[in-house]
Amino acid sequence: MAHRKLRKTPELPSHQHDVTQVSDTQHLRGMNRPPSNPVFQETGYDPASSVYDMEYEESTGSELDFWMNESQKFGSRVLEFAVGTGRIAIPLARHGFQVFGVDSSQRMIDQARRKKSLLPSPVQQRLSFKHGRMEQYQVDLVFDLAFVGFNSYLLLPDKESRIDTLRNASRHVRPGGAVAVDVFAAVPLDAEPDHEEVEFIEHEPATGLRVTRERFYSHNRELNRGQSTLVYRFYENQVMVGERRLGYSLALVSRDDVVSEFTDAGLDIDGIYGSYERDPWKPDSPILIVVGRNSSVDT
Ligand SMILES: C[S@@+](CC[C@H](N)C(=O)[O-])C[C@H]1O[C@@H](n2cnc3c(N)ncnc32)[C@H](O)[C@@H]1O
Numbered sequence: 001m002a003h004r005k006l007r008k009t010p011e012l013p014s015h016q017h018d019v020t021q022v023s024d025t026q027h028l029r030g031m032n033r034p035p036s037n038p039v040f041q042e043t044g045y046d047p048a049s050s051v052y053d054m055e056y057e058e059s060t061g062s063e064l065d066f067w068m069n070e071s072q073k074f075g076s077r078v079l080e081f082a083v084g085t086g087r088i089a090i091p092l093a094r095h096g097f098q099v100f101g102v103d104s105s106q107r108m109i110d111q112a113r114r115k116k117s118l119l120p121s122p123v124q125q126r127l128s129f130k131h132g133r134m135e136q137y138q139v140d141l142v143f144d145l146a147f148v149g150f151n152s153y154l155l156l157p158d159k160e161s162r163i164d165t166l167r168n169a170s171r172h173v174r175p176g177g178a179v180a181v182d183v184f185a186a187v188p189l190d191a192e193p194d195h196e197e198v199e200f201i202e203h204e205p206a207t208g209l210r211v212t213r214e215r216f217y218s219h220n221r222e223l224n225r226g227q228s229t230l231v232y233r234f235y236e237n238q239v240m241v242g243e244r245r246l247g248y249s250l251a252l253v254s255r256d257d258v259v260s261e262f263t264d265a266g267l268d269i270d271g272i273y274g275s276y277e278r279d280p281w282k283p284d285s286p287i288l289i290v291v292g293r294n295s296s297v298d299t
Contacts, residue, residue: 037193037216040227043247045084049107051211051232051244052085053115054202059088062276066182067147070291071097074178075144081134081169082152086112086127090119093126100128102137135164139172146173147180154183154250159261162251166265166292173294179267180291185283186252190226191219198233209242210235225249255281258290267292 083101112129146169156162169179194217201211216229227249234242270293274285
């Protein structure tokens with residue numbers, strides 16, 4: 001995911017944490033000394049492909065309801081940018097929507113395709129996963145709704161690429177269709193460094209290895225981005241047999257920044273919400289969802 005620091009999205013279930021086993025391992029490995037923040041490096045999501053689905057279960061509840069209602073409102077053809085392993089796309093397809101997903105990580109797409117191959121054939125036929133960047137990906141199809149979920153819009157490197165992405169999404173949407181993003185509006189706490197202790201995540205299904213995660217967070221003042229380094233460690237019994245690092249940064253933006261990016265991309269604002277239940281956005285809302293309409297006239 002692209003989770004922000006400290007305030008985890010409450011709606012998203014995560015797995016039970018087996019802290020006892022981890023602290024045993026820490027003692028064995030001598031890792032229970034104060035951690036030093038590793039040098040931050042953007043890695044893309046390839047290193048996360050095998051752990052992502054252990055961290056984040058398939059979308060259910062209010063998040064899925066929101067995207068289903070939004071899809072129903074505008075039509076059944078959905079384009080999801082930054083689709084990842086299909087966490088939202090797959091349940092949408094199960095519910096009858098036609099979902100076309102694009103992601104810049106080949107390994108995340110490979111994982112999405114593997115999951116697709118296990119689904120009943122009618123659901124498979126409603127799903128496509130393609131490798132590409134959301135700022136520029138082109139396909140000769142028309143959609144009713146295009147969206148970027150789960151903070152992924154904030155992974156884009158700068159304001160220009162965010163506006164390019166909204167314009168690109170809008171170009172793929174029919175007149176009257178919608179473009180939406182689900183992000184968070186930054187608060188002062190997002191500029192504070194942070195460290196999350198080692199936590200047990202789960203046993204990796206393919207290997208049975210025990211997987212832990214440790215997270216380091218820092219704020220890049222110059223770029224105004226929150227930088228996360230997630231260190232995944234793999235254990236066979238008590239012995240560490242592998243380590244993988246995921247480094248990503250999220251733009252720290254305000255509600256007004258996001259709204260003006262929609263306007264700059266030529267979209268008319270349709271809704272600004274602070275929850276998946278469509279509560280109006282307030283400065284202390286945990287999330288920020290902006291929905292814009294492509295108001296161009298069909299020629
Ligand atoms: C937090 S994951 C979200 C995946 C999925 N939407 C979900 O809800 O689980 C972020 C995804 O954004 C993708 N991503 C980052 N930058 C991208 C870009 N410029 N174009 C397309 N995908 C991108 C990453 O590869 C990663 O799979």
